[in-house]
Amino acid sequence: MKKKINKQKRFTPKLHIKKGDKVMVMAGDDKGKTGAVLEVFPHKNLAVVEDVNLAKKHMKPTNEKPEGGIHEIAVAVHISNLMLIDPKTGDPTRIGRKMVDGKIMRYSKSSGEIIK
Numbered sequence: 001m002k003k004k005i006n007k008q009k010r011f012t013p014k015l016h017i018k019k020g021d022k023v024m025v026m027a028g029d030d031k032g033k034t035g036a037v038l039e040v041f042p043h044k045n046l047a048v049v050e051d052v053n054l055a056k057k058h059m060k061p062t063n064e065k066p067e068g069g070i071h072e073i074a075v076a077v078h079i080s081n082l083m084l085i086d087p088k089t090g091d092p093t094r095i096g097r098k099m100v101d102g103k104i105m106r107y108s109k110s111s112g113e114i115i116k
Helices: none
Strands: 022-025 034-041 048-050 053-058 071-076 082-085 095-100 105-108
Touching: 022 048
Parallel strands: none
Antiparallel strands: 022 034, 022 082, 034 048, 053 071, 095 105
16 A cells, blocks of 8 residues: 655745845856845745746746737745845845844844845
């Protein structure tokens, strides 16, 4: 008898990147580029960053978009290849977590600045 395997993760992992953060790409073809995070997929450990990892998408004309053609769209990047930009210095930094007024807040390891 075969055993049923549940491939779905039980909990959402804690990530160091959130939607709206400014990040820098640390590895891959777009190494050194910066941009804002548009979307995060926690269970897949992926994030979509504006103007990074662009791919060409062939679009048919529709009622919403009558102009068809080839459009460039941002494709997801693995979170391990991204590093948050320090709001104080503008350099890439690692992230820590600490309690501030009863809430867990992210902070920059390099400058100690709280990241909102």
